[in-house]
Amino acid sequence: MIMGLLISLVLIASLTQIIVGGSVLDTFSKVTLRIINILFGISIVLIILIVVMENGSPATTMAWILVLIFLPIVGFILYLFFGRNWRKKRLFSKKGYADTKLLLSYVHNHPSDRENNWQNDLTARLYNLLKNNSKATLTVNNNVTLYNDTGKAFKAILEGINSAQHFVHLEYFSIFADETGYTLQKLLIQKALEGVEVRFIYDDVGCWMLKKSFKQELRDAGVEFVPFMPVWIPFLNSRLNYRNHRKLVIVDGNKAYLGGMNIGDKYLGKKRYYGYWRDSLAEIEGKAVNALQAIFLADWNFVTGKNLMQEDLLHKYLPVISPDKQRFLPMQIVADGPDSDYDSIMQLYFAAITYAKHSIRISTPYLILNESLLSALKTAAISSVKVQILVPDKPDHFLVYWASRSYFQQLLDVGVEIWTYHKGFNHSKILIVDDEFLLIGTANMDLRSFKQNFELAAAIYDKTVCAEAIKQFEEDLLSSSKIIPEKFRQRSMLQKTKESICRLVSPLL
Structure with missing residues (x-):
């Protein structure tokens, strides 16, 4: 197969030279043609690397081969920024190491609460899988409220944030500077001015249209509003491919909101094209909040270099949660990403x-x-x-x-x-x-x-x-x-x- 691809690319390059005609070309055209031929050659090398060395998914491999054959110039650029795994490993090697240390610290200080009577063949296997592939410790004594209406879900989030006495931690993929976005912004500014610690991780690509004034107003009020892996050259940066798609709110370490809803009018059903927006959100209370908090703090350490899981801070950010008002309700929190050892x-x-x-x-x-x-x-x-x-x-x-x-x-x-x-x-x-x-x-x-x-x-x-x-x-x-x-x-x-x-x-x- 490789030989066939090589021959095909060489023939394409040769035919291009014959059709254009070497004697007619001016200097600029010759240089352009040489660049094209060089890119064809690079495509050949990349195809060999994909087939011989990547050893990845056959479907992904074939998709890249087709892109490189039919779009050699564009395909080369796309592959350079999106196709190579070594960039991912380099970008997240430090993050994976730091996250492991932080999460193991959490597990050490919060040993798994386990009662075997809740397990059967299905739940036991899934529990062991997550324990081994993502270090997901089991938490019990939790409460969960499910929201399937985004209006009610957003209202619950606002009420939770408004009740904060010590800190609010947020992590979102996408935020819009519209009525919904400004409603959240106004509340966060209010809480920050009241002395509540507000930390917010936003995805730089997911929020690429967010107004600078929106961000600055938050920062001026004392909100730590930090981008996840900022992309300095849009669309020409390997970081573009690895995004923080998490949506999470944690209030005082005892209540959390997790689901698929971003922040914007669209997600509250205010855009005519989409109409009613159906999403799911879980309001979580109990020991699982500590697990979510540990993941947020690991992300915070990655984006800011600040470790908030030091011994003298654990009591503040990972408070002891009383099981008095919660049911047994076993739960594992799963964090996944390109820095993980497993999918x-x-x-x-x-x-x-x-x-x-x-x-x-x-x-x-x-x-x-x-x-x-x-x-x-x-x-x-x-x-x-x-x-x-x-x-x-x-x-x-x-x-x-x-x-x-x-x-x-x-x-x-x-x-x-x-x-x-x-x-x-x-x-x-x-x-x-x-x-x-x-x-x-x-x-x-x-x-x-x-x-x-x-x-x-x-x-x-x-x-x-x-x-x-x-x-x-x-x-x-x-x-x-x-x-x-x-x-x-x-x-x-x-x-x-x-x-x-x-x-x-x-x-x-």
């Missing part, structure tokens, strides 16, 4: 789907599957496990929307139920297995969330909380349409073409 959340999806005995419910705005997850879902359905997947009816990203639909036929053919949400836009990220395991957080069911983004999720082992999540899921189905396999097969050739093309590049999305 922890992807492995959790795979394991939960594989171990399911009777039901799997998934809600996700994007559905980009690798071969393992696709096979796991198909195998579960063939094994008579009821699999239901809820996705949006309308696109917010053209490529991802059509790439997601390219998986529908294979899933429908084995009995997977696919529902499209038409009340508005479904941005919820939920996995429910066998009515006793719930995963809720920031990760979409796509390769970018599993491989490139920093994500955060709560793995909850509680039938009562799962029952509430199932109730909300079934309410969503009332505002959705079930795709009929026979009708889907009759979709137009144009739709099939868009699906196929977008799926081809889906490993790079």
Whole structure:
């Protein structure tokens, strides 16, 4: 295969010289042609490196090969900034080391509370997986309130922040300087002026349109408003590919808010195109808040170099939480990202789907599957496990929307139920297995969330909380349409073409 690619590229370069004609070229054209030929040569070298040395996913490898063949110049630039793993390892080697030290410090000071009577085959396996692949300690004595309406969720966040006496910690991918954004900004400024410590990590790419005045007003009031991995040269920086997709609020170390909702009018259903915005958020109280706090403090150490998990500060930022008002409710907090040794959340999806005995419910705005997850879902359905997947009816990203639909036929053919949400836009990220395991957080069911983004999720082992999540899921189905396999097969050739093309590049999305 490599020889065929080499010959093809050499022929293209030779034909270019023949067509243009060497004798007619002026000096500028000759230099341009030489540059093109050099780039062709570089593409050849890159193809060899991809095939021989990367030893990665075959789908991703083939996608990059096609990009380099058909777009040698553009493909070379894209590969330089987005394709090489060594950049990721270099960028996050220090972060991984620091995070490990901080998280191990947390685990040492907060040993796992474990009672075996809550475990069965499913929950025991998932618990051990997360303990080993992401150092996720088990926490108990928690309370969880689930919100499926973003207006109520945002109101709860504002009320929580307003109650803060000591500190508020926030971490968001995207913030907009609109009515919703300014409402949060005004409250944070108020709390900072009251003497409450306010720390805010925002993603530099996710907030690239955020006004400088919005940021400066926060900083002038004493809010520590810090970008995650700032990109100094937009679109030409390897940092662009690794983003902080986490959405988290922690109040005084005893209450936390985790989910898929960003900050902006769009996320409260105030944009005509999207209409009602369906998202999921968990309000968490209890010992799991300490685990979320440890992850925030590790991120804070990475972006600022300030270690707030020193011995003399632990009592302040990781307070002892009384179990008096909480139920047993076991939970693990999963932090995942390109600095992780394993694709922890992807492995959790795979394991939960594989171990399911009777039901799997998934809600996700994007559905980009690798071969393992696709096979796991198909195998579960063939094994008579009821699999239901809820996705949006309308696109917010053209490529991802059509790439997601390219998986529908294979899933429908084995009995997977696919529902499209038409009340508005479904941005919820939920996995429910066998009515006793719930995963809720920031990760979409796509390769970018599993491989490139920093994500955060709560793995909850509680039938009562799962029952509430199932109730909300079934309410969503009332505002959705079930795709009929026979009708889907009759979709137009144009739709099939868009699906196929977008799926081809889906490993790079």
